[in-house]
Amino acid sequence: MSTRKFSRVRFNVGATIRIAGRQFHGAVENLSMAGMFLVTNEQLEEGETADITIALGCAVPEIAVNFTGTVTRVTEEGVGFTFEKMDLDSYMHLKNIIAYNSDDAEKVMEEIDHSIDEKCASDT
Numbered sequence: 001m002s003t004r005k006f007s008r009v010r011f012n013v014g015a016t017i018r019i020a021g022r023q024f025h026g027a028v029e030n031l032s033m034a035g036m037f038l039v040t041n042e043q044l045e046e047g048e049t050a051d052i053t054i055a056l057g058c059a060v061p062e063i064a065v066n067f068t069g070t071v072t073r074v075t076e077e078g079v080g081f082t083f084e085k086m087d088l089d090s091y092m093h094l095k096n097i098i099a100y101n102s103d104d105a106e107k108v109m110e111e112i113d114h115s116i117d118e119k120c121a122s123d124t
Helices: 088-101 105-123
Strands: 009-019 022-031 035-039 049-056 063-074 078-086
Touching (some): 009 088, 049 078, 063 088
Antiparallel strands (some): 049 063, 063 078
16 A cells, blocks of 8 residues: 555656755656655765756746755665645646646545645644
8 A cells, every 4th residue: 555645647857956065957757746756866865955946848938846855765766855845836836747647637636635634734
């Protein structure tokens, strides 16, 4: 049984990572509302925090989706990030990317609604 709270979708696009005073590029392999897996040869350590930008070059003007993420998984193929912060525009773009690329957009929206409900309940 999966412990994921959010559906993960394949989404092949480039990303720019800024971490510890350096910048590099990688290829996003998959995304969820909670994180992403980036194919890269860069060596990162679990727990490191990065600024992540995904540029959606098909739009004019170009749309950038920005996150702050923590490295939560490191493999020979790349790095898994958990999203910690994002602005509202990036959240909306991410939600649309996930729903559009999912086999079950209704399930994605239910996951998001459930997550918001949980967050609101824990804040009270």
